[in-house]
Amino acid sequence: MSGAINPTQPVLDIVDLSISLPASADRALAVERASLAVLPGQTLCVVGESGSGKSMIANAVMGLLPRPHVAPVAGRILFEGTDLLTLTEAQMRELRGRRIGMVFQEPMTALNPVMRIGEQIGEVFDAHMTVPAAEKRRRILAALADVGLPDPELTIDSYPFRLSGGQRQRVMIACALVLEPVLLICDEPTTALDVTTQAQILKLMRELQQRRGTAVLFITHDFGVVSEIADHVVVMQTGQLVEAGSARDVLDAPQHPYTRKLIDAIPDGQARRATPTDEVVRVLQVQDLCKTYRSGNGLFKRGRSVQAAKDISFELKRGETLGLVGESGSGKSSVGRCLVGLAPFDSGRILFKGRHLSQGAAFRREAAGKIQMVFQDPYASLNPRHKVGSAIADGPIVQGVSKSEAMARALELLKLVGLGADAAQRYPHEFSGGQRQRIAIARALAMQPELLVADEPVSALDVSVQAQVLELFAQVREQFQLAMVFITHDLRVAGQMCDHIAVMQRGEVVEYGETHQVLGNPQHAYTRKLIAAVPRLTQQTQHLTMAVA
């Protein structure tokens, strides 16, 4: 087993590393005088939000920065005593894949789509040594089995498009570890995966590390992941290291205000207790909703059908929030689109304020704009060619409100969501993700809706920004007494925002009830699996199992 003989000599020792950015960037240095060390057999997590420079460090170690625009300008990267910044490209190539392995964030695009899996792992051998074909195949099969892929014999000859995201990530890990490197660098490897898949991959990585004694440098934005796998932590904010220490110390007693802010921003999963109301008006009633997607029907071929929603039923009163929780493929987004009338459904009924709504364009007409949606991707939900003010005012204008009144309403709403009135004359690209989401909320509110459906509204945002936007949702809900359907994959968020939760799996609601019941005393096996998979800070476990807030 390879690995440092001396357990206290770091495998990777970064000293005062600074990385520059091109002249057009918002700051001069991506990373400023960062220092960290990874000991053999241990995991160091680098935590930060987007733009903190954490990925830059990982790329710098591997020598994969997009030079000449972005390059290390100061400091040393000592790997087993040698300064990597002084090596030639050929020397770095020797190390890559053999002594240092790397796993990237996006598994769907990380593999060559026209090359078989076996060949992609075989490349690692070919790049560093000569191995006879039979031996190589044996070792590739062993590597595939090692990372938990079922049926290695089949996988070795398959193309990537046959594998899921989680499976592709396992292949990446196999490629990175097949030559038993002493250091493994992981750049947000589980961010793009489902919660349950993420849990599996993290477990796999822990096992592999323990078995082989590999040192791991793990980049992430999720403190929950940190608490699951890190031995040591380093926190980064806009290129600077603000806190470092053992995982236990940093999580239990964070020193720096930024670290504290990040940890506090994580929804604590504290279950929201529904305030009992005298409301009897059911804003929304969904009865036996069914929707099936049929694809690929051609003249000579049969199509595939996927049942996205099967007999979905629930109710919502004014001022209440329902959480639709599920992983990708659960059908929650499809249900969301049916609720607002953007997608037709096959059978079942949707009643809005007691009135049965018909399908398609008629649905939207009958709802008269009183059902609105806030979308997931803040970068795609605003028309890049329209000014923010007109984007908000357009809706009411179409509904018959006069132009001046609509603009006045728009300005008022912009103030309400925390952006000044001058935002109305600007274009979406001038705003950050969190600000755009606020604009999207303002746009939805401009229609004076009675039901608001939020489809993963904070998934694409940084943790600290998430907390602010969720707060805005809560505030708006109180002020306008909105009924809300909150679609999310994150149980912690659902716990904080919703009175009731419906857990969806493959198109069916497997559990439905008040939040504290569902989270505190889950009945269905899938719900329990979901709760267990949520990476959480150790203290929080107690909160989730407490029945009383």
Next chain:
Amino acid sequence: MTKSPFWRRFTRNKGALAGIVVLAIVVVVALLGPWIATNDPWGMVQQPFLRPWTEPGFALGTDTLGRDILSGMIYGARISLLIGAVSTVVALLIGITLGAVAGYFGGLIDSALMRFTEIFQAVPSFALAIVLVAIFQPSVGSIVTAIAIVSWPPVARLVRSEFLTLRQRDFVQAALLAGQSTPRIILTQILPNAMSPIIVMASLMVATAILLESSLSFLGLGDPNQMSWGYMVGSARTVLRQAWWMALFPGLAIVLTVLALNLVGEGLSDGLNTRLDGRTK
């Protein structure tokens, strides 16, 4: 001129700058044509086969019938630019309409329109243009129509793919939720976002149209009342040994104009931040 990001990116492309200068010259020559040409291009005013730069006033020599080549080229610029521009506009109108409808509505309408487009694309476009102009007798009108008919399919495909993508974007969904009508969504929400690749394609289409028109004229399918560059090269074909200049100069004019248009197209693509195949960078 304010240094907007578009101009900054455009002017960084040296080729595009050169292209715009050349294009400007050609346009000016075309516009001022009748006033700067010293002779009627059809007038047999000198001895045939006069070599270039031997006689003042006939800088580029004369052709088989003693016609002034320089004047012919000036008038040729007019017809090439005219046909190029008009046929492109017509092709754009057809292509954008069909592409937008196919991309927005999807489903059966899309399938039907795409089959229709595919038939047109399956046919060699130049051969179809020849047949169309031959059957309907050559004239500016029939040439413009023929070029437009063979040029609209790529536009339709581009617009369709843009609309298919943009249709699914959340801001369009939000517009639907606000109750905006279909024509309003197509014109005010989607089309403005699809314009960049269309503009780039348009400049390249003018270039192709000019090449097509000159090829048709070369084969004798040009409007018999118009002196065009292609016709001039065509009339040189059988007398190449004696009068190479009859083919060289008009051909160079075509190369320079088309090259300029291509360079401007690349500049536009840089300036508007799109790629030449239509997707955004």
Next chain:
Amino acid sequence: MKRLQFMLTRVLQGLVAILLIATVNFMLVRAAPGDPVSVLAGEAGASDAQFVAQLRTQFGLDQPITTQLATYLGKVVTLDLGFSYRQQQPVLKLIVDRLPATLLLTGSAFVLSLLFGVTLGALSARRAGTWVDSSITVVALIFYATPLYWLALMAVLVFTVQLAWLPGFGFSTVGSGLTGLALAWDIAQHLLLPALTLALFYMAVYARMTRAAMLDVAQMDFVKTARAKGVKPGRILRAHVLRNALLPVVTLAGIQAGGMIGGAVLTETVFAWPGIGRLMFDALLQRDYSLLLGSFLVTAAMAVLFNLITDLVYTLVDPRIELT
């Protein structure tokens, strides 16, 4: 098996396309100014009253239009493309005689353009930003802007008239009585200039596309993964970048095939190459519309066949394509 099924489907679609094009031919004859019979007879044939009467009955021109269409399509299916009065031969025979020459020309031009185009484009991408890249790009831009017929004329001017290196006209040296290898060599010499001329424009197209595609693919995530594995740059270029960049080039080749067949008309005219393109040109001069439309249909059929072949090649090259 799946592949066979796919092929059959595409062949069927191709046949439908050809029939539709034949229908367009039919409509064009009707839509043309003047009496449809005189259009079919052509300028030469229209003066022969007996011939005209014959055509009128053959095509059933006094019958309802749907019957006429059915008759016409029936003729097309049985490969009866009409009779050229001017040349006193059935159109089909004239075309079949010329087909091999055009296939030889377009085939070699296609191969040349792809080979050189992709190589130059790859070289340009590999050395992006250097003088190699700039010069290849400039040359490609110039050839992309050059009209085929003019390039052909200039080639004849330089290589045949001035330098006398290569023959500029015809398929082979007339009356030389060469056979076997000597004949093949003679044909090759005659083929070189036309094939090269036809190829140059498309070479520019493929070079630009290959360069753009390679630069694109080089930015993709899986290339970064390959680098992180320590794979050597040569292998990355071949197995990762080029392999993926070729996909859009194959698609483009299919689309450009139609263009190349159209371009053959111009090239054959200038070089007096005895192919279908030249035939079309003659038909134009002689106002022989039957021959013109017949040749058009055959060139369209060639383009359809070509697209089919590229589609098949694409499925072989891209494993993601589901064949059913």
